[in-house]
Amino acid sequence: MVTQPGKSAPAPARRSEKSRHAIYAAALALVAEVGYPRTTVEGIAARAGVGKQTIYRWWDSKADVLLEAFLDMAQNTAETAGQDTYALPDTGDLATxxxxxxxxxxxxxxxxxxxAPSRALAAEGLVNEQLGREFVAKLLEPQLQLYVDRLERARDAGQLRPGVDPRIALELFVSPLAQRWLQHTGPISHAYTDTLVDYALHGLAPR
Known part of the structure; x- marks a missing residue:
């Protein structure tokens, strides 16, 4: 390649990062437009303007591309909003x-x-054991651990019974939301999750 006088060729690392983020964008866009089953490595490569071999040099499958793209998007979104990627408020009022x-x-x-990408990854993780483990370890577990930490602080402050297991407690409001969303068993809304928290913290018996 001939470069213009006074200008140097782009550094390989810079070219690699540009290609990587083009691949991220292509994978996320295709999953949203045509769904995960119809998304292919060939389609991602064509959309990103790279060769298929470039993708296989960095990832083993379209699922691996999508997982990394999704994690990158979540990180960038949080940074743009000036937030930690995983942040749970602690005002002293657990319900709030x-x-x-x-x-x-x-x-x-x-x-x-x-x-679109999170639903695709959750579904694929059920049949792809390796992806499922990575999805849990890299995305779900860090978020669930923050719930555990917050519930432990609430327990230490006397807001929960001394013997409450935070891991089980968080399932009372996280699991119903995940199930309703994944299986389309009903609408999800702020009112719905507020009710989940009230039921989880106060039970169903008369107060």
Whole structure:
């Protein structure tokens, strides 16, 4: 390649990063437009303007591309908003904090930019054991651990019974939301997650 006088060729690392982010964007766009089953490595490569061999040099499958693209998008979105990627509020009021973070989760799950790839990854993780482990380890586990930490602080402050297991407790409001969203068993909304928190913290018996 001949370069213009006074100008140097782009550094290989810079070219690689440009290609990598083009591939991320292509994978996310295709999954949103045509769905995960119809998304292919060939389609991602064509959309990103790179050769198929470039993708296979960095990833083993379209699922691996999508997982990395999704994690990158989540990180960039949080940084743009000036937030930590994983952040759980701690105002001292457990119910208020849980409702706030679950409302934010609902907003994300209803955003097509997030819902299409996250739904695809969750579904693929059920049949692809390796992807499933990575999806849990890199995306779900860090978020669930923050719930555990917040519930432990609430327990230490006397807001929960001393013997409450935070891992089981968080399932009372996280699992129903995930199931309803994944299986389309009903609408998800702020009112719905507020109710989940109320039921989880106060039970169903008369007070």
């Amino acid at each position: 904090d849980l409702k706030a973070v679950l409302r934010a989760t609902v907003d994300e799950l209803l955003d097509p930019r997030f819902s």
